[in-house]
Amino acid sequence: MAERDSVVLRVEHLVKYFPITRGILFKKQIGTVKAVDDVSFELRRGETLGLVGESGCGKTTTARTILRLEQATSGHAWYGGKDIFTLGRSELRELRREIQVIFQDPYASLNPRMTVGDIIGEGWRVHPGVLPKQRRRARIHELLELVGLNPDHINRYPHQFSGGQRQRIGVARALALEPSVVICDEPVSALDVSVQAQVVNLLEDIQDELGLSYLFIAHDLSVVRHICDRIAVMYLGKIVEQGDEFQVYDDTAHPYTTALLSAVPIPDPAARSLNHRILLEGDVPSPADPPSGCRFRTRCWKAQEVCASAEPELVERGIGHPVACHFPQVEFAPRT
Amino acid sequence: MVTAIKMDTIGGRPVDPAAPLLAVEDLAVEFRIDAGVVRAVNGLSYTVERGRTVAILGESGSGKSVGAQAVMGIIDSPPGFVTGGSVRFRGVELLDLPEQERRRVRGNRIAMVFQDALTALNPVFPVGWQIAEMFRVHRGLGRAEAGERAVELMERVRIPLARERAGSYPHEFSGGMRQRVMIAMALSLDPDILIADEPTTALDVTVQAQIMSLLAALQQETGMGLVLITHDLGVVAEVADEVVVMYAGREVEKGPSLGVYHRPAHPYTIGLMDSLPRRDQHTERLTAIAGSPPDLLDIPSGCAFRPRCPHARNICARIEPPLFEPEDGRVAACHFWEEVQRGRA
Amino acid sequence: MSDLEHIAERRLGGDPGSDLAELEPAAGREGSLYADAWRQLRRRPIFVISGLLILLLITMALFPSLFTRVDPRSCDLADSLLRPSREHWFGTDVQGCDYYARTIYGARVSISIGILVTVSSTLIAVVFGSIAGFYGGATDTIIARITDIWFAIPTILGGIVILRSIFSERGLLQVSLVLIVLGWPTMLRLVRSSVMSAKEMDYVDAARALGVGDFRIIRRHILPNAIAPVIVYATITVGVIISAEAALSFLGVGLQLPAISWGLMISVAQNRILTAPHLLLFPGLFLSVTVFSFILMGDALRDALDPRLR
Numbered sequence: 001m002a003e004r005d006s007v008v009l010r011v012e013h014l015v016k017y018f019p020i021t022r023g024i025l026f027k028k029q030i031g032t033v034k035a036v037d038d039v040s041f042e043l044r045r046g047e048t049l050g051l052v053g054e055s056g057c058g059k060t061t062t063a064r065t066i067l068r069l070e071q072a073t074s075g076h077a078w079y080g081g082k083d084i085f086t087l088g089r090s091e092l093r094e095l096r097r098e099i100q101v102i103f104q105d106p107y108a109s110l111n112p113r114m115t116v117g118d119i120i121g122e123g124w125r126v127h128p129g130v131l132p133k134q135r136r137r138a139r140i141h142e143l144l145e146l147v148g149l150n151p152d153h154i155n156r157y158p159h160q161f162s163g164g165q166r167q168r169i170g171v172a173r174a175l176a177l178e179p180s181v182v183i184c185d186e187p188v189s190a191l192d193v194s195v196q197a198q199v200v201n202l203l204e205d206i207q208d209e210l211g212l213s214y215l216f217i218a219h220d221l222s223v224v225r226h227i228c229d230r231i232a233v234m235y236l237g238k239i240v241e242q243g244d245e246f247q248v249y250d251d252t253a254h255p256y257t258t259a260l261l262s263a264v265p266i267p268d269p270a271a272r273s274l275n276h277r278i279l280l281e282g283d284v285p286s287p288a289d290p291p292s293g294c295r296f297r298t299r300c301w302k303a304q305e306v307c308a309s310a311e312p313e314l315v316e317r318g319i320g321h322p323v324a325c326h327f328p329q330v331e332f333a334p335r336t
Numbered sequence: 337m338v339t340a341i342k343m344d345t346i347g348g349r350p351v352d353p354a355a356p357l358l359a360v361e362d363l364a365v366e367f368r369i370d371a372g373v374v375r376a377v378n379g380l381s382y383t384v385e386r387g388r389t390v391a392i393l394g395e396s397g398s399g400k401s402v403g404a405q406a407v408m409g410i411i412d413s414p415p416g417f418v419t420g421g422s423v424r425f426r427g428v429e430l431l432d433l434p435e436q437e438r439r440r441v442r443g444n445r446i447a448m449v450f451q452d453a454l455t456a457l458n459p460v461f462p463v464g465w466q467i468a469e470m471f472r473v474h475r476g477l478g479r480a481e482a483g484e485r486a487v488e489l490m491e492r493v494r495i496p497l498a499r500e501r502a503g504s505y506p507h508e509f510s511g512g513m514r515q516r517v518m519i520a521m522a523l524s525l526d527p528d529i530l531i532a533d534e535p536t537t538a539l540d541v542t543v544q545a546q547i548m549s550l551l552a553a554l555q556q557e558t559g560m561g562l563v564l565i566t567h568d569l570g571v572v573a574e575v576a577d578e579v580v581v582m583y584a585g586r587e588v589e590k591g592p593s594l595g596v597y598h599r600p601a602h603p604y605t606i607g608l609m610d611s612l613p614r615r616d617q618h619t620e621r622l623t624a625i626a627g628s629p630p631d632l633l634d635i636p637s638g639c640a641f642r643p644r645c646p647h648a649r650n651i652c653a654r655i656e657p658p659l660f661e662p663e664d665g666r667v668a669a670c671h672f673w674e675e676v677q678r679g680r681a
Numbered sequence: 682m683s684d685l686e687h688i689a690e691r692r693l694g695g696d697p698g699s700d701l702a703e704l705e706p707a708a709g710r711e712g713s714l715y716a717d718a719w720r721q722l723r724r725r726p727i728f729v730i731s732g733l734l735i736l737l738l739i740t741m742a743l744f745p746s747l748f749t750r751v752d753p754r755s756c757d758l759a760d761s762l763l764r765p766s767r768e769h770w771f772g773t774d775v776q777g778c779d780y781y782a783r784t785i786y787g788a789r790v791s792i793s794i795g796i797l798v799t800v801s802s803t804l805i806a807v808v809f810g811s812i813a814g815f816y817g818g819a820t821d822t823i824i825a826r827i828t829d830i831w832f833a834i835p836t837i838l839g840g841i842v843i844l845r846s847i848f849s850e851r852g853l854l855q856v857s858l859v860l861i862v863l864g865w866p867t868m869l870r871l872v873r874s875s876v877m878s879a880k881e882m883d884y885v886d887a888a889r890a891l892g893v894g895d896f897r898i899i900r901r902h903i904l905p906n907a908i909a910p911v912i913v914y915a916t917i918t919v920g921v922i923i924s925a926e927a928a929l930s931f932l933g934v935g936l937q938l939p940a941i942s943w944g945l946m947i948s949v950a951q952n953r954i955l956t957a958p959h960l961l962l963f964p965g966l967f968l969s970v971t972v973f974s975f976i977l978m979g980d981a982l983r984d985a986l987d988p989r990l991r
Contacts, residue, residue: 054540067890096892109883112714113905123891157713162628173887192395193567194604197611197624204621219540222570226613226622249615263545264615265570269593271616272574279549280542283510 008213009043009066009099009181014075016058016065020288033288035061037237038075040314043181048207048214050228052221054260056284057234059217063183066215067101068092079181097127100179104186106166110158116169117154120144123177130177143172147202164195171202175210183215188223200227221264225249233257236287236295239314243321253321253328256296294326302327346445347437352427357528357561358384358407358446359427364420365399365406374632376402378585380421382578384529384561391564391576391593397629399585400565404531407563408448409438426528444474447522451534453514457506463517464490464502470524489520493550512543516550523554530555531563536571548575569612573597581605584630584640587659591666601660601668601677603645639669647672718985728981734974742792745785753782753941762957772959775949784963787943790853790936791971795923797857802864803915807908810872811899815880825873832866837928839863844934856935860922871914875907882906909986913979920975927968943968 015038020031036058043049051059064070066077066084077084079095087095103109110119120140124131131139141151147168158166167187174182184203188196204227207214218224224231225245232242233254241254252258259278280299285291291298297307306326314324344351365377377399384390394400405411406418409430423430425441433441450456458466464486471482483502490498493516506514515535522530532551536544552575555562566572572579572593579596581589581604589602600606607625627644636642638653645652651671659667662677670676722728741748756778763773771780813824840859848855879885880903888898929935930944938945943964950960 093892111884197622222613265574267569
């Protein structure tokens with residue numbers, strides 16, 4: 001499985017700070033929001049890496065920075081041997097073919113004044129080399145069928161489709177340029193429950209057929225467990241734990257992950273008594289003023305002095321399950 | 337601590353101490369708009385007893401929110417009209433009460449909490465002031481005393497540093513804290529029933545857990561009934577004693593949560609459950625329900641779920657399924673519920 | 682068969698995850714949002730009435746001979762200040778000119794200035810407002826501050842000062858120029874804020890992620906979705922400009938005789954309100970109706986182009 005293990009995207013020490021400014025004519029910086037603060041991970045060919053966390057953890061900012069929709073403060077993102085953050089204009093445009101994105105809001109991610117066909121085909125206008133003009137219409141038909149939509153609707157407008165259908169249009173648009181990496185930013189969060197599974201299945205099928213790699217950003221931990229091969233858990237701009245489905249969900253090592261998972265309700269009334277829910281106190285600290293040392297210590301029941309003075313590194317423990325904690329859980333539950 | 341019964345009469349009608357807190361029967365609501373008539377609710381019934389939680393489960397367009405608004409009497413009319421059914425609070429019919437009497441029930445006996453606290457709270461007044469207003473207006477308390485009660489309430493809903501924060505504005509709070517403020521306002525007049533419309537949908541999951549735990553504790557303290565409207569099967573499983581599953585304005589399955597979750601009898605319920613991934617199990621492939629929820633202007637004939645149902649047959653298009661009883665205390669609106677239930681077992 | 686075709690084959694073969702079973706979108710909603718808006722507009726009486734009025738006025742401006750065969754400049758002093766009669770429908774003015782003809786010809790000036798000024802202001806506003814709104818940063822600060830300062834100049838007063846001091850001749854072009862110069866700030870701010878909110882939409886990010894260049898993003902994604910409030914405002918502006926010109930001419934700093942303008946006619950009529958009220962009545966009536974129609978039209982458009990059209 002050598003091909004499968006090859007790394008397709010490597011993010012190294014990504015940092016993104018947002019300045020907080022004040023003033024009308026001459027803006028003065030009075031603070032910094034440390035949205036992403038030294039994040040590193042690898043995405044391998046054909047796999048789905050999940051980035052999970054609650055609001056303000058920096059997962060969406062990470063995605064936007066990789067896409068160069070935001071300017072990284074520092075760090076590297078290696079793709080095809082080059083650092084994405086240092087690419088010039090035309091090289092960046094070339095890169096767009098390779099890394100694409102699917103957005104969360106099916107109602108805001110499609111231009112309401114363009115037809116579905118125009119939306120899907122827009123990429124080819126920018127990259128005419130991908131597909132000769134004569135073949136484009138046929139390809140739009142193919143893509144619509146691929147995502148499960150009626151090709152006859154090529155001239156319809158987004159408002160004539162349901163939320164789930166619009167999300168499919170978004171998928172078709174992302175695939176038009178034949179990328180190898182697709183960043184999925186909460187692709188099913190805004191959809192009805194009965195429709196989410198359809199889109200999840202669609203994404204999985206397409207990944208298998210076309211050999212895509214997904215960076216899957218979400219806050220719904222159940223969906224993430226299902227679709228992701230590996231998961232990175234983020235808190236206040238840092239990755240606190242990383243591993244495969246069983247490592248993160250069953251052999252949870254970081255206290256935040258434990259609390260987070262225990263908060264997710266299980267759709268079975270019989271499970272009520274079995275779940276030992278950990279209720280975290282209070283709110284997430286402000287990313288403009290994160291706690292010293294370990295950022296989670298203000299809400300962590302294991303916190304000790306060392307947690308305030310020394311920031312725990314994301315340490316690989318030899319089993320492919322790195323954790324950033326001074327007192328990680330080291331239980332190994334037997335697996336069926 | 338259990339709240340005592342407050343009034344003996346509502347709008348001149350005597351309260352029945354033996355009746356359930358809330359009894360909704362065959363509720364029907366329609367919206368008359370340019371494009372046609374939308375049957376937003378078309379047959380919804382449930383009862384709420386003291387200290388019990390009833391969950392109304394449904395997706396967008398299922399009519400779950402509209403049903404709650406009809407109970408509260410806050411539907412914009414026109415274009416909305418309650419066209420049938422009855423809503424009884426402690427045995428007293430509410431739907432034909434004059435608006436003035438209705439207003440005395442609203443907030444006072446039946447309170448409501450909404451999804452987005454940011455838009456439900458007034459941004460230009462401090463939160464303490466808004467909570468205190470409930471006491472000033474409805475209980476005639478003076479400003480100082482109302483302010484004290486407001487701070488007490490804020491502490492009761494576990495807002496840290498309540499006294500200091502009573503002077504802060506809604507936008508200065510986080511989403512979870514704002515939701516607590518809304519709950520405080522709802523509880524201020526000691527209502528018998530609290531209707532919570534998607535109270536945690538906009539919140540992070542850890543905050544959701546806090547809020548749901550708070551609601552459970554408050555319910556324990558006061559013995560109030562809770563109607564929880566949501567689309568989240570996990571939340572329902574956690575807190576509901578009874579669940580009503582709605583689809584296209586109708587109840588399609590109803591019963592105690594354990595029974596409904598373990599032995600569902602309607603294809604929609606089964607479809608929902610099978611399509612959910614779980615955080616405590618590995619799922620290989622999700623079984624999706626085909627299609628999407630119907631346009632309420634054009635509900636399919638017969639059974640509204642028919643176009644998406646793997647069990648659908650001719651009769652499903654012709655005859656709307658009545659409510660069958662798979663077990664005691666349960667209903668399912670499906671012609672073939674036995675087969676459906678057996679197939680799932 | 683290509684890869685994609687193979688996959689499509691399988692999906693068509695009854696995968697329950699496929700959407701093909703339920704593809705009828707919302708009933709009877711064909712076409713673009715503009716087509717929808719048109720269909721909605723057609724049915725509204727306000728739109729129809731104001732639309733017809735505006736069409737009538739434009740025709741009057743372009744082809745005054747359709748409405749009167751009398752030359753507004755052939756005046757016979759002997760017929761001075763006649764009341765409305767069968768021969769002179771609107772009576773005559775001080776110099777004996779047929780008032781009806783003059784009123785009709787007055788439309789030309791008003792409509793021309795109204796449209797010329799509005800179109801020019803809008804163009805300036807759209808170009809610079811889009812740049813300011815889209816690029817933000819220093820560019821925006823400079824443009825926005827200049828606009829703010831310009832904004833502070835009061836329209837009529839500024840118009841009077843400029844027209845008096847700078848221009849020796851005051852014809853259509855000069856008055857139009859002054860009104861353009863004073864009118865663009867409001868429009869620019871509108872465009873700028875509209876562009877700033879359109880810029881935040883996900884579909885703009887999606888276009889960037891596809892590699893679409895700035896110019897195309899503005900042209901294809903931002904402007905079509907930001908232009909609705911501008912169209913509404915521009916329509917109303919036509920009416921406002923028409924009455925501004927009338928005011929300037931009334932004050933004696935706008936068009937000069939022998940130009941025919943409703944404002945000038947009203948100015949002359951001032952002194953004779955009691956003796957010859959028809960001198961004030963007819964141009965005043967036409968002016969009011971014209972301004973009113975444009976404002977009504979703007980109202981109707983605002984409802985139809987409302988972003989709540991999804």
